[in-house]
Amino acid sequence: MSRLIRNLILVASLPPLFATLPACASTPAQRGLIVFQQVCAACHGMDHVDYGDMAAFGLSPDAIRSWAADQQIPNGTDDNGDPKTRSATPADPILSPYPNEAVGRLANHGLLPPDLSRLAMTLPGGAEQIRRILLSYAPTPAGVKLDDGRYYNTALKWKHIGMPPPLQDGMLTYPDGTKATTQQMATDVSAFLNDVAHPHAAERRRIGLYALAYLALMALLTFVLQRRIWKSRPQ
Amino acid sequence: MPAPEKTSGWLERRLPVMSVLRREYIAFPMPRNLNALWSFGAFLMVTMAIMIASGLFLAINYTPDITQAFASVEAIDRQIPSGWFLRSLHMGGVTMLFACLYIHIARSLWYGSYKAPRELLWLTGLGLMLMVMVTAFAGYVLPWGQMSYWGATVVLNAAHTIPLIGKPVSELLLGGETLGNTALHRLFVLHFTMAFAIVAVIALHVTALHVVKPNNPSGIDPVSPKQTLPFHPYYTSRDGFALCLFLMVYAGLVFFLPDLLTLADNYVQANPLVTPRDIRPEWYFAPFYAILRAVPSRLGGLLLAVGSLAVLFALPALDRSPTRSATRRPLVRLSLPLAFLSFILLGVAGMHPPTETWLIVSRLAMAWWFIHFLVVMPLVSEREITS
Numbered sequence: 244m245s246r247l248i249r250n251l252i253l254v255a256s257l258p259p260l261f262a263t264l265p266a267c268a269s270t271p272a273q274r275g276l277i278v279f280q281q282v283c284a285a286c287h288g289m290d291h292v293d294y295g296d297m298a299a300f301g302l303s304p305d306a307i308r309s310w311a312a313d314q315q316i317p318n319g320t321d322d323n324g325d326p327k328t329r330s331a332t333p334a335d336p337i338l339s340p341y342p343n344e345a346v347g348r349l350a351n352h353g354l355l356p357p358d359l360s361r362l363a364m365t366l367p368g369g370a371e372q373i374r375r376i377l378l379s380y381a382p383t384p385a386g387v388k389l390d391d392g393r394y395y396n397t398a399l400k401w402k403h404i405g406m407p408p409p410l411q412d413g414m415l416t417y418p419d420g421t422k423a424t425t426q427q428m429a430t431d432v433s434a435f436l437n438d439v440a441h442p443h444a445a446e447r448r449r450i451g452l453y454a455l456a457y458l459a460l461m462a463l464l465t466f467v468l469q470r471r472i473w474k475s476r477p478q
Numbered sequence: 479m480p481a482p483e484k485t486s487g488w489l490e491r492r493l494p495v496m497s498v499l500r501r502e503y504i505a506f507p508m509p510r511n512l513n514a515l516w517s518f519g520a521f522l523m524v525t526m527a528i529m530i531a532s533g534l535f536l537a538i539n540y541t542p543d544i545t546q547a548f549a550s551v552e553a554i555d556r557q558i559p560s561g562w563f564l565r566s567l568h569m570g571g572v573t574m575l576f577a578c579l580y581i582h583i584a585r586s587l588w589y590g591s592y593k594a595p596r597e598l599l600w601l602t603g604l605g606l607m608l609m610v611m612v613t614a615f616a617g618y619v620l621p622w623g624q625m626s627y628w629g630a631t632v633v634l635n636a637a638h639t640i641p642l643i644g645k646p647v648s649e650l651l652l653g654g655e656t657l658g659n660t661a662l663h664r665l666f667v668l669h670f671t672m673a674f675a676i677v678a679v680i681a682l683h684v685t686a687l688h689v690v691k692p693n694n695p696s697g698i699d700p701v702s703p704k705q706t707l708p709f710h711p712y713y714t715s716r717d718g719f720a721l722c723l724f725l726m727v728y729a730g731l732v733f734f735l736p737d738l739l740t741l742a743d744n745y746v747q748a749n750p751l752v753t754p755r756d757i758r759p760e761w762y763f764a765p766f767y768a769i770l771r772a773v774p775s776r777l778g779g780l781l782l783a784v785g786s787l788a789v790l791f792a793l794p795a796l797d798r799s800p801t802r803s804a805t806r807r808p809l810v811r812l813s814l815p816l817a818f819l820s821f822i823l824l825g826v827a828g829m830h831p832p833t834e835t836w837l838i839v840s841r842l843a844m845a846w847w848f849i850h851f852l853v854v855m856p857l858v859s860e861r862e863i864t865s
Contacts, residue, residue, distance in 0.1 A: 246825065253614065291549060291552035291553070291556060292547075292556065293551075293556070293557060295557075296556055350610060361745040361746070364737070364742050364745050365742050365743065365745050365746050391697045411756065434645075441564045441737075442555055442562060443555075444557045447562065447563075447566070447734075447736070448732055448733060448734065450563075450733060451729060451730075451732070451733025451734055452733075454729045455726060455729055455730070455733070458722055458725050458726045458729060459722075462719060462722035462723055462726065465715065465718045466718035466719050467721050468715050468718070468719075469715040469716050469718070469719045472711050472712060472715045473712065473715075473716070476510075476707060476712060477707075
């Protein structure tokens with residue numbers, strides 16, 4: 244009887260445990276990927292990152308395939324010499340939407356949207372600076388005259404940037420139910436870009452712990468061995 | 479030596495591998511009093527082996543072409559299975575190699591391991607250091623990042639200042655006035671050719687060691703077999719323990735701090751039209767870069783940077799005192815640590831922008847480096863009273 248009660252209590256305690264997890268648990272970097280897909284990718288590419296690499300952010304093989312298939316990438320020229328395109332595959336890089344640098348500049352007042360593969364590493368200030376830039380847009384103060392295609396942004400030394408404010412509250416819906424505020428999206432996408440700039444970081448740390456534990460054990464054993472051998476040395 | 483067994487006897491009469499191994503790596507008499515600094519040779523051997531093994535697999539996946547080199551390195555970091563590990567092992571290995579090399583050399587300086595009869599051991603060791611430097615320089619160009627390109631350009635410009643031959647020879651060797659495809663391809667070949675040449679010189683270095691026997695902290699060679707211990711099991715077990723500690727530091731660098739010593743700028747593809755705000759060398763070249771910058775004349779800077787290494791080669795001739803260990807030489811005990819400090823200060827200065835303060839620090843440190851080797855050592859070795 245007491246066993247039955249105990250089991251009932253146990254079973255009853257399970258649903259709240261699940262209820263605390265959202266239907267689709269996601270990390271900031273996983274939500275950041277959604278921001279990248281729906282916002283950043285309109286102008287930026289990640290030349291060295293493949294669609295398949297997005298598996299690291301929990302994207303399923305099917306989702307990767309269908310995302311890649313929606314993107315057209317250059318595929319040589321046809322018999323008349325006109326450029327051809329084809330659907331991307333998971334093994335293709337996430338290219339910039341602009342076919343070349345000149346078109347990219349033409350579309351952006353002469354400035355080329357930078358490649359995002361390593362931006363969180365090479366930009367002084369790293370991912371935190373990306374977040375700061377995304378949150379530091381402000382109306383141009385009276386008396387300040389900016390060129391066409393420049394936007395007032397206090398995170399930068401010269402107080403302007405060529406990227407129009409990309410984020411607006413509620414512009415996208417996160418599948419995990421997180422509210423897509425500007426603040427939230429900026430945090431998420433900078434976490435995503437940080438992971439993209441430091442590939443395999445989690446795996447690196449995980450394997451590193453095993454390696455260190457193994458070496459520490461070996462150090463202990465060799466230390467004992469060494470002590471015992473030296474103790475018995477001929478005087 | 480025990481009589482060879484039947485099967486091993488056949489090999490023994492033709493190529494005495496087993497008895498040589500027994501003599502040189504088991505029964506080999508070692509001084510009893512070696513301290514932890516004598517383990518750094520073993521660290522260097524192991525690191526070199528790791529460099530060659532990881533380098534081989536990196537070379538398989540690398541494309542020596544200026545349009546593809548950067549992307550092929552990115553692919554190693556991102557898409558090639560375990561590529562990130564191989565590259566990290568190789569990049570961390572350079573740091574471990576140079577750190578051990580500098581400590582190994584500092585130990586030889588402190589305990590006088592360059593003196594008779596170990597001059598050739600010292601010279602082959604310094605030769606190895608130069609070869610490792612050339613290899614590291616060539617290797618750093620390969621990823622074709624901004625620092626690869628501009629760091630190599632600084633070295634190239636320095637080489638161009640050598641009168642008459644500087645420019646024509648470097649153009650001949652690198653296939654053009656500036657760095658291009660030919661240069662990249664040749665540096666790739668140079669990088670791994672040098673790696674194997676280093677293995678050959680290591681063999682010479684170790685052979686020389688086994689002929690003259692290791693020095694020890696007292697600087698007085700053991701005279702009777704009672705003052706020695708066989709290499710195995712005493713020093714194999716001690717080096718084994720030391721290696722575990724060494725590998726823990728190495729693993730810390732590879733797995734937890736991969737960005738600690740790399741320059742983020744090198745993850746931007748080389749662009750000959752955009753000069754980075756400040757061109758910084760990797761830490762192991764920083765002392766020489768500091769000398770290069772501390773001298774107002776470019777040729778003078780090059781000569782002094784080369785000279786800072788040349789004085790090491792000349793050391794067996796400059797220091798004539800028979801006393802080896804600095805612990806028994808009161809003046810050297812003061813002067814040499816200051817020379818070590820100078821080297822470290824030059825390194826720190828080389829990694830900072832050349833402000834007035836850092837230039838003064840560089841010049842003072844450089845001055846002491848030369849004073850120690852060219853003035854203090856010859857004078858002291860003539861008149862010092864050894865304790």
